[in-house]
Amino acid sequence: MTERPTPDLTIVETRVYRGANVWSYDRAIHLVVDLGVLEEYPTNTLPGFTDHLVEMLPGLREHTCSRRKRGGFVERLHEGTWLGHVAEHCALALQQVVGHDIRRGKTRMVKGHPGRYNVIFGYADEQVGLAAGRLAVRLVNHLVEADPGFDWEVELDEFIRRAQRTAFGPSTQAILDEAVSRDIPWIRLNQHSLVQLGQGVHAKRIRATMTSETSAIAVDVASDKDLTTKLLGAAGLPVPKQDSVRTVEQAVRVADRIGYPVVVKPLDGNHGRGVCLDLQDADEVREAFETAKAQSRRGWIVVESFVTGKDYRCLIIDGRMAAVAERVPASVTGDGTSTVEQLVEDANSDPRRGVGHEKVLTRIKVDAAAVELVRDQGLEMTDVPERGATVKLALTGNMSTGGISIDRTFEAHPENVEIAEEAARMIGLDIAGIDFICPDITQPVREAGGAICEVNAAPGFRMHTHPTIGEPQFIAKPVVDMLFPPGAPSRIPIVAVTGTNGKTTTSRMISHIFKGMGRKVGMTSTDGVVIDERLLIRADASGPRSARMVLQNPRVDMAVFEVARGGILREGLGYERNDVAVVVNVAPDHLGLRGIDTVEQLADVKAVLVEAVPRTGAAVLNADDPLVREMRRKCSGEVVWFSMSEPGTEVRDMIDAHCRRGGKALVLEPSDRGEMIVVRHGRREMQLAWTHLLPATFGGRARMNVQNTLAAAAAAFAQGAPLHDIRQGLRTFSTNYYLSPGRLNEVEVQGVNVIVDYCHNAPGMAMLGDFVDRVGDSLSSSHDLARPSRIGIIATAGDRRDDDMRELGRIAARHFDVVIVREDEQLRGRERGEVARFVTEGVREAIEAGARCKQVEEVLEEIEAVRHAMSRANRGDLVVVCVDKHAQVMSELENWSNQAYAGSGASEDSPGADPDFSPEA
Structure with a gap:
């Protein structure tokens, strides 16, 4: 084929799976793409395609693909692979460019639709993943036939900026990484840094480095620098002399009283904005007053004595010192040939520097204050400093103004550590940044001189986690230790129920059993969301969004989810895993929708719940249903069978063998007096209840509810409920309208x-x-x-x-x-x-x-x-x-x-x- 094809690759459908799904155990994005005429053109028929692609995305060289070795995907490109597969790897590579280590992906042809492919790939951030998929398709089309309106450098830069806008800051990301390492689940509650750690009654919230334990009063106190200084001074801690003013003349009078040099700064400022240091006379105070006032929200300005020395940030978490960093103001060092302006550009070209808090260092900002500071050092921005000469561009050592950090955690004198810890206790902050100005942090402040100049709520972590010089400190550990002490639970038990029929009644039975045990159960079903037997939302709530609503509720200590096939196909599960998965049955229903045309495919969808069972969990399966029986092969935990088959049948023989190996099952044992539900665990047999005495079974005539009862009892048993509580729950559950509306x-x-x-x-x-x-x-x-x-x-x-x-x-x-x-x-x-x-x-x-x-x-x-x-x-x-x-x-x-x-x-x-x-x- 010598003729160049047209760029026909298009996205036909987009889905975002926010939990386990039919394609992946984890979150994924699903694109249905149509290759059009490109179906006839694998990569080896497109001259120059592979070389140009790898040049644009060099990270593709690291992709192993099916070869399980570095460069495996590039080999596939040279041998010839279809462009849907290429789009998958491009979407992964684009996410890796912005630091998201995502490697999960697969591409499969859509059955019955030649030229259409299911492209599935993982994501860390939903919006970034979607943007990566769209840009990957555009890139592939551009390489097939150059698009004059497609500038790769511009598109890539815009993609990176988008990722940076939605990414967590270094502080939040450090805490999340530590939480994930401890198997603590998290939910992002907004597009910024508000995150829930844990589930239900165990949930804690963080926003950057503020937590559920952070006192609002303490934050207000820390924001009032005048009050902070008075409280610390009253505790005998070293603080500078200061006073708060509202006018220029008041500022001059205070400066004259406490003595020059002085510092002028906004009372309620942060990140060093509006702070003016080393002011030597009244004129400088007047000029600095306007600068500070521009950054003040309430108009109050602090005038305090200027304490000389180095700038240290002491991080206190839960009353204990976690890290110490020396903050060095933004500066450049002359090389004898470059101007100050060129030196700043060279410093900002460091890949570690970015805008704001997006990277470990912030770009040096050249504003009027920086130009004036350079001028005070006898230079202009166009002058060439001598080799080795240091040119300051900021007076404060804040990272947000381009400063760098040096780790001093293990050098701080014990007395200074004690002072910083006492300061945090006086203000009442669980996480506090104590700013010391002193000649040397290794010497006692009370002897060498120095003072606490500021106490910060929500201090940034990046100067400690990513110091410019020195060893990084793993300060997220004490934060998570504070929120979830060792041994403290972070998850609530989740029982998920699916099936073609009976899943709502089974869910209600399970919820009723555990409610009788005193649990605060959050339940979702096709009727709505119920929290502790209170109906919050009347709607079909069998999807993932309703599940997340329950997991966010602070009263819930157990969740029972009815999970329908529609929600799984649309968004996946709304959670990471379920402790118990119940599959009541699988029968033909809703076939012909979303690519599910056979009952076997429907069974694969419902098996997602079984695949989401951890090794410590259990799958409760209907042994009488052949399709459900096959799901046992997909379960990582134990299998608990339930069956209505009579003794001597093939199904009961299988259950007998299962129990001889120590397994669990619930079966019916017929007798002259009726049918008895029997719990089997290994060689033990325990009678649970007569079916005809349970109200929901209508004297045993409602066989569907006999099946549902077996499923519910098996789920409760697998979750650890005592038999007498299970028995009492079943005896008190009936199909009246108040307990089970619309169900028999x-x-x-x-x-x-x-x-x-x-x-x-x-x-x-x-x-x-x-x-x-x-x-x-x-x-x-x-x-x-x-x-x-x-x-x-x-x-x-x-x-x-x-x-x-x-x-x-x-x-x-x-x-x-x-x-x-x-x-x-x-x-x-x-x-x-x-x-x-x-x-x-x-x-x-x-x-x-x-x-x-x-x-x-x-x-x-x-x-x-x-x-x-x-x-x-x-x-x-x-x-x-x-x-x-x-x-x-x-x-x-x-x-x-x-x-x-x-x-x-x-x-x-x-x-x-x-x-x-x-x-x-």
Whole structure:
């Protein structure tokens, strides 16, 4: 192929996974890219492509790729690889350019779409990762055919600047690195430096070097330099003479009183801004006053005696000295040939220097004050200093003005250390920067002279973690020790539940068990976010954002998450790992969405929870489901089985072998008295409860809830709950509306038995139908004249496949005498009436094949469908309502009950519907 192709590489779809996902165990960005005609042009067919690419991103030489050796990716480029794969490595290399050590990535073809690829790569910062992916695609296209509007140097510089804007500062990053090394989780709470360390009740917050333990009063005191000096002086600590003023003349009078030289600085300043040193007369004080006032927020200016000596910063953490650094003001040293201006440019070219706090050193800023200082030394910026001559460009040694630091941690005299520690205690700061001015930190200040000139809240760490001269100090360790003392927990237990059907009820059961043990449980489900049995948000909260909301709540000491496939595919898990993963079942549902076309692919999605189990955790798996059984191979921790299979079956034989090896399982043991839930651990067997005595099982007839009970009990057992607490939790959990709204709620309305349930797919309808048959048979035995009718109101979501809708109708027709088909409020892309039409077609197909159903009707609006069913039902009949808005349905049913009560002679003053059942409740 000699013809040069067109640059057709485009991004079709972008997803950001903020936790474990189907592609990676960690956070990742997923780009679906389309190569267009470039599918026919691997890299070895593009002359000069590889050489130019490696020249622009030399870091690619370090990529091992599949060869597992340095240069492996470059070998692949020369041999020929597709440009989607190239974009992946470019995105990784770009992140490495800005210091993000990310190496995880993979590229896979999209099945059924030639030329389309899934490009997945890790990220440290979400915005930087996304920008890296976009720039990588643009770079690849540019190398295929040069774009006149694409300037690589400009684009790369802009990318680096973007990364620097969103990056954590050196202080925050040092604390996070230490936290990660101790397996302490963290969550970024804003786009700046506000970070949560730990989860739930164990959470602490930091903002740079201010922590949850930092006293607001102490920060206010430290910000008031006059008050600080008075408090330290009252404690007998060495401080300069000073006073606060608001006018120029007051400043001159104070300077005359305390004696020259003096220092003028803003009362509430920081980072050395507006500080003027070594002022020798009244004129200099007047000039300095205006400089200080420009940096003062409240207009107060401090005039204090000028203490000569070197500038030292003592860092005190939790009352103990952590590090000492000598701060040297910004300066340059002459070489005999370069001007002062050129020397400053050479100093700023040091790659360690950046803007603000983005790097370990700050660029030297040449402003009017710097020019004046150089002039005071007898030079202009265009003059050439003598070789070896030092030219000062700032009077203060702050790192933010271009200064450098020299580590003096192990040289400080013990008496000076004691003074600094006492100063921090007097102000009340947990992390404090004590600024000493003294001739030599190795000599006692009280003898050699010197004083504490300032106490700083939220002191910067970079002068200690990245000193210009000397050994770096690992000062993040005492900070994390203070927030999380050795042995203190930082994580709360997380139990995650997934499955096609039953996951909401199982989550509620688990939460109920641990609530009975006194735990403050945060639970997410398709109904909302519940914190300690208080509903905070009413919405579908089975995604990762809701999980993070729970982990940020300071009252929660345990989390139970219902995890749906949609959230996993959209954003991944909302957390790093779960201590217990529960998989109830896997059945065909929501197929044909987001690339999930088979039930096996759906199982892979739900297995993400199992993959997120650590070695110390457990996966609770349904042994009766072949797809769930296979997930045991993806679990790093132990496996706890639960099964409804009878003894002697292949599944029970597998469980027996598992328990003989010391494993755990929950099984059903049938007997003449009923079914007993038995907990097995190794060779031990412990009876838990009779299924027919548990309210949620309806006397054992609700087989789906028997399965859910086994799953919940197994999860609680795996999490360490005692058997008597598990037993008590199951005995007190029922499917009434208050404990389990919309899940198998039973009410009696005018003698009609009504079941309200959220059933919305064919596998769920099969289980609900089994329950209807068992309940219906018991009802029929109590009537002599006629068999009670079974009326079902059914519906499904619009994002299911047409045949899945028909299958729901076919299954419902086997269990109901009358089927009323309605539609959800949200049609999910369908036309009104379209979903009902497909469901009705399925019902009619089953009727023609001889199913139980004799009549099917369409009443699209939910409440109207309920009214229609209730109007045609007789006493003793069974009405099953598969709900969309359960609160509104329960309110309507309550209205029917009240009407019956009024008709039986109740007064007109009788109360109306239970407010707890109202749609607004």
